[in-house]
Amino acid sequence: MRRLSLNQATTKHWTLAETVDGCVRAGIGAIGLWRDRVAEVGVAEADRLVRRAGLHVSSLCRGGFFTVDGDGRAEALADNRRAIEECAALSADVLVLVSGGLPAGSRDLGYARSLVRDALDELVPYARELGVRLGIEPLHPMFCADRCVVSTLGQALDLAAPYPSEVVGVVVDTYHVWWDPDLFAHLARAGDRIASFQVCDWILPLPRDMLLGRGHVGEGYIDFRPIAAAVDAAGYRGYVEVEIFNERIWSAPGDETVRRVRESFAEHVDNQGTSTARPAT
Amino acid sequence: MRRLSLNQATTKHWTLAETVDGCVRAGIGAIGLWRDRVAEVGVAEADRLVRRAGLHVSSLCRGGFFTVDGDGRAEALADNRRAIEECAALSADVLVLVSGGLPAGSRDLGYARSLVRDALDELVPYARELGVRLGIEPLHPMFCADRCVVSTLGQALDLAAPYPSEVVGVVVDTYHVWWDPDLFAHLARAGDRIASFQVCDWILPLPRDMLLGRGHVGEGYIDFRPIAAAVDAAGYRGYVEVEIFNERIWSAPGDETVRRVRESFAEHVDNQGTSTARPAT
Numbered sequence: 417m418r419r420l421s422l423n424q425a426t427t428k429h430w431t432l433a434e435t436v437d438g439c440v441r442a443g444i445g446a447i448g449l450w451r452d453r454v455a456e457v458g459v460a461e462a463d464r465l466v467r468r469a470g471l472h473v474s475s476l477c478r479g480g481f482f483t484v485d486g487d488g489r490a491e492a493l494a495d496n497r498r499a500i501e502e503c504a505a506l507s508a509d510v511l512v513l514v515s516g517g518l519p520a521g522s523r524d525l526g527y528a529r530s531l532v533r534d535a536l537d538e539l540v541p542y543a544r545e546l547g548v549r550l551g552i553e554p555l556h557p558m559f560c561a562d563r564c565v566v567s568t569l570g571q572a573l574d575l576a577a578p579y580p581s582e583v584v585g586v587v588v589d590t591y592h593v594w595w596d597p598d599l600f601a602h603l604a605r606a607g608d609r610i611a612s613f614q615v616c617d618w619i620l621p622l623p624r625d626m627l628l629g630r631g632h633v634g635e636g637y638i639d640f641r642p643i644a645a646a647v648d649a650a651g652y653r654g655y656v657e658v659e660i661f662n663e664r665i666w667s668a669p670g671d672e673t674v675r676r677v678r679e680s681f682a683e684h685v686d687n688q689g690t691s692t693a694r695p696a697t
Numbered sequence: 698m699r700r701l702s703l704n705q706a707t708t709k710h711w712t713l714a715e716t717v718d719g720c721v722r723a724g725i726g727a728i729g730l731w732r733d734r735v736a737e738v739g740v741a742e743a744d745r746l747v748r749r750a751g752l753h754v755s756s757l758c759r760g761g762f763f764t765v766d767g768d769g770r771a772e773a774l775a776d777n778r779r780a781i782e783e784c785a786a787l788s789a790d791v792l793v794l795v796s797g798g799l800p801a802g803s804r805d806l807g808y809a810r811s812l813v814r815d816a817l818d819e820l821v822p823y824a825r826e827l828g829v830r831l832g833i834e835p836l837h838p839m840f841c842a843d844r845c846v847v848s849t850l851g852q853a854l855d856l857a858a859p860y861p862s863e864v865v866g867v868v869v870d871t872y873h874v875w876w877d878p879d880l881f882a883h884l885a886r887a888g889d890r891i892a893s894f895q896v897c898d899w900i901l902p903l904p905r906d907m908l909l910g911r912g913h914v915g916e917g918y919i920d921f922r923p924i925a926a927a928v929d930a931a932g933y934r935g936y937v938e939v940e941i942f943n944e945r946i947w948s949a950p951g952d953e954t955v956r957r958v959r960e961s962f963a964e965h966v967d968n969q970g971t972s973t974a975r976p977a978t
Contacts, residue, residue, distance in 0.1 A: 523920035529878070558839040560876035561899055561918040571878040595841035597810070597852040618842055622907055637842040639804035 420681050421474040423448035423659035427670040436469045442674045446472040446655045459505045474655035475612050476508040482535035483516035483528045503548045510551040510611040512587050517562040528565045544583045551611035553587035569593050569602035585611025594638045603646040610652040616660045630660045633680040640684045701962050702755040704729035704940035708951040717750045723955045727753040727936045740786045755936035756893050757789040763816035764797035764809045784829045791832040791892040793868050798843040809846045825864045832892035834868035850874050850883035866892025875919045884927040891933040897941045911941045914961040921965045
């Protein structure tokens with residue numbers, strides 16, 4: 417259980433302070449933070465809360481949404497620079513980047529993807545300067561149109577390739593990549609590019625808001641152990657975050673959710689009982 | 698417009714005879730048939746109806762659902778043999794195969810995919826004997842768990858590779874493959890493996906039944922012309938089927954749907970105005 421991290425999106429109705437306390441009560445040593453919840457108390461206070469509790473910050477969610485042109489572009493880049501600063505201030509292992517979908521009114525996927533490359537090129541020097549690692553997260557292809565034109569781990573690795581791996585890595589979230597016939601090849605190729613490993617399950621039916629269809633580990637269709645083993649074999653030694661968006665799970669008491677997270681992680685994911693999480697640099 | 702084919706699923710509330718008449722009224726020269734609608738009149742009568750109307754049969758939908766083990770397996774293979782016979786009797790260009798999702802109670806994607814390979818191996822000799830071409834259709838990854846473990850065109854091409862291309866090809870449906878960062882590489886590789894080209898649009902939000910979220914060409918996010926051009930460049934000269942599952946479109950009068958199909962095809966897909974469809978062998 418030493419590698420388990422709770423992403424605070426999983427206990428959505430808890431404040432940051434409540435989630436920190438919940439982690440401590442449950443003996444969970446790391447937390448994944450969200451910028452909006454950090455902003456509620458301010459970065460300095462958020463940092464104080466997690467340090468005082470002895471928690472490691474395994475990720476900051478998130479930057480990205482690069483697929484804007486015109487006036488929106490400068491604004492998007494400025495917001496990402498602020499996210500990099502927050503990531504540095506919180507000593508988070510990685511800033512998770514979700515690329516954005518097709519630009520408004522456009523059907524040109526190639527162009528959208530070029531905007532992602534361009535934005536990375538602009539942000540990498542600043543991330544490097546601040547010692548922040550960027551993590552490109554491929555999202556499930558069903559989010560390609562409106563949320564993320566980076567749809568496979570292979571594509572994320574291609575986007576990361578021009579940069580040093582300590583500055584640009586990739587985020588592996590089982591929900592988004594489990595279906596990929598090339599997943600294990602991509603993971604073998606990924607090596608030290610893996611900057612974050614997140615888990616939750618694919619369940620059906622998808623809800624009206626398809627963002628919220630994720631299940632507790634073990635509730636659905638994903639076979640976690642082979643994926644966890646391949647992530648491990650690639651050399652990843654960081655935390656494993658449980659990140660779940662689901663109205664049903666959100667409406668449960670936080671401590672019950674955390675208990676379930678611990679139990680399902682032990683049952684379905686944690687095959688490295690003896691290894692200790694080694695935070696990414 | 699000579700390459701346009703109407704898949705009868707698009708005018709779901711029409712019988713086969715009504716869809717045949719609708720094609721004739723609209724000057725559409727080909728039709729994609731569904732086995733359940735053919736069964737309503739019988740294969741011989743269905744064949745008579747389409748021949749009398751001078752229609753070409755661009756596909757028969759569908760076989761597949763191979764991911765069953767135990768007792769279900771023999772039954773699935775027997776049903777696919779009947780589908781091959783029907784395809785031969787109807788002189789359809791291709792029998793579309795949808796592989797099936799994870800076997801009941803299983804999370805083992807690798808095993809599910811091996812069942813698809815095994816079933817193809819058993820069916821290919823019979824298809825060859827009857828002169829039927831099988832078309833492996835990758836479905837969008839959001840259908841991986843429950844409907845189709847073949848999720849990319851590259852994977853479909855790998856499955857087809859051991860067999861002669863005139864016996865095993867692949868089906869390219871824009872709805873399922875448009876998001877793929879490797880789509881154009883897969884299409885270039887596909888060459889004469891392309892056995893069917895189907896079009897409909899990706900629209901949002903997905904409906905409760907995510908099978909029914911498809912839109913008229915031009916209603917959504919897909920850029921059709923580059924895909925159509927790449928399919929053409931690969932050497933495909935068959936019909937282009939419009940196949941749409943959508944309650945809203947189904948509830949419109951059939952002739953209105955057919956008119957819309959013609960118009961949107963001309964506006965968004967048909968960039969080979971001078972070339973005539975050459976049915977696959």
